[in-house]
Amino acid sequence: ETGVTQTPRHLVMGMTNKKSLKCEQHLGHNAMYWYKQSAKKPLELMFVYSLEERVENNSVPSRFSPECPNSSHLFLHLHTLQPEDSALYLCASSQEGPAGGAETQYFGPGTRLLVL
């Protein structure tokens, strides 16, 4: 496998379910990201793990919980989601520069999530 992979590619879940999205990067990068992409809206940054520190977007509801066990793997744990959470969830990775600025981000194919 090369680049950034995500599983599952499609997920349908009820509002009471618990599920997890998985992302793996094979690029040797030290920063990973979760984005939410809704139709005709800009990408919304949800979470960043950079140099093993988590940077959180305060507007993300607690029903989304990230986990980054190492620099190659990133999870997004989902529980008691709402129908408005239906979207494409994209994972990305990049190499953090020496001054702290992240370089180009490389994306996975995304998980298409439908909450019923």
Added chain:
Amino acid sequence: GQNIDQPTEMTATEGAIVQINCTYQTSGFNGLFWYQQHAGEAPTFLSYNVLDGLEEKGRFSSFLSRSKGYSYLLLKELQMKDSASYLCAVRDSNYQLIWGAGTKLIIKP
């Protein structure tokens, strides 16, 4: 607030040239990115501009004017496979990426 504006949708003809504009208002500037995203697929990196001027890469070119808060992506000799969404993103003073909503480009034969 920070804002990236780009047209929602554009239509062009196979073999022609199209220019997709992006204007931005951000707190600081540390580079502008263009990404291509085919339906149901990952966004893929196209170009990066940090200095004023034109960057050419094959059929695609990207232009930046920092004083005007403006960039464009120029696609030449359009092919049907160029039908996709094109995302503009600006890295602000905190090195955070601010994204536009994307421009859906439709190529007609």
